[in-house]
Amino acid sequence: MKVIEVNKRVLEKNDDIASSLNQYLHDRGIVLMNLLGTPGSGKTTLLERILERVDCSKIAVIEGDLYTDSDAKRIEAFGVKTIQLNTYGACHLEASMIKEAIYELDLNGIEVIIIDNIGNLVCTAEFKLGEDKRITVFSVTEGNDKPLKYPLMFQTTDILIINKMDLIRHTNFNIENFKKDVWTLNPQCHIYECSAYRNEGINDILNIVFLLNE
């Protein structure tokens, strides 16, 4: 019982920090995107495909990981300002961590900050990070039963990107049932399909999701 109370206090405090962070960035004309999904859903690969197509000087990336900096190195190779956040085992990022990361960033010329969240379909969904939009990356190899099993992630996302579409013919993933379940949970959710690995379907995501002037 005590744990739940503490958790509630943590969430309320987190939401306050997230709101003020969102306002801080709005005042500077900067958009904050939160990229979520399971480990291996393809978040970082998708981000690489996006960075290949945009003016990287306008973008900063905050990489969330338990321990390593391997994803941050992949992203930094594009010449993007990158901050690595290591949680040392904790399963989610919190708004206070993002605030700290943003204060470390030189925001001059930055129009979009993208958070590449920790791989987790449960805990990360609970924590607002001050984002304008949540983008969830979900791969067809994860199975079409997941929206009903892990509803919070699908309820709270603004955009859902179905990744690894090149593998769908090798699986029993029922995309119609999947979309139906997502829209039952979240009628406003925008759904896109792509294969980040095969570099297919990226332009649609780019134009609509990131609202960048190229």
Added chain:
Amino acid sequence: MKVIEVNKRVLEKNDDIASSLNQYLHDRGIVLMNLLGTPGSGKTTLLERILERVDCSKIAVIEGDLYTDSDAKRIEAFGVKTIQLNTYGACHLEASMIKEAIYELDLNGIEVIIIDNIGNLVCTAEFKLGEDKRITVFSVTEGNDKPLKYPLMFQTTDILIINKMDLIRHTNFNIENFKKDVWTLNPQCHIYECSAYRNEGINDILNIVFLLNE
């Protein structure tokens, strides 16, 4: 800071319950297995392939899910005693929940209890559930960089099953690097390869992992 202290107390209390639960089951000649992995790694499909091959009267299954009972229904169809544990949003199972589930089970004739854990590569690894063995199911579509990114799961598992081997040729999964990283973290880890969906490689897992007399 306070959250971490509470978390530590929770983990210590959990470990005590797990130890006494393990002793309780040992005294009755029952083995407890903990099946872990990300959402969509193939835990429940693998369990189905196993149940097709064994005497189901000797097995009970505890299904962990946030809300649904869809997996429990899939397992119950095999005539296995099944208990559904719903955490209502919480990201992991705790030993006290397993204890409660086991007290609900008629243990007469049961030799093996299998916990089909919540899909999560982070939080579930922290909680001992009184198991004799941890079995982690990991699919090649999740990427070979994950052991170093999510080390606790790979450090604490006794057996690692690489699933979806039928898809490996469509991915850039480097199985040699993957195994090298797993064994660096956990030299004792037993690794098996299979495709639960294609029903391939199941017999080896069955004989060695479940120690069942068929």
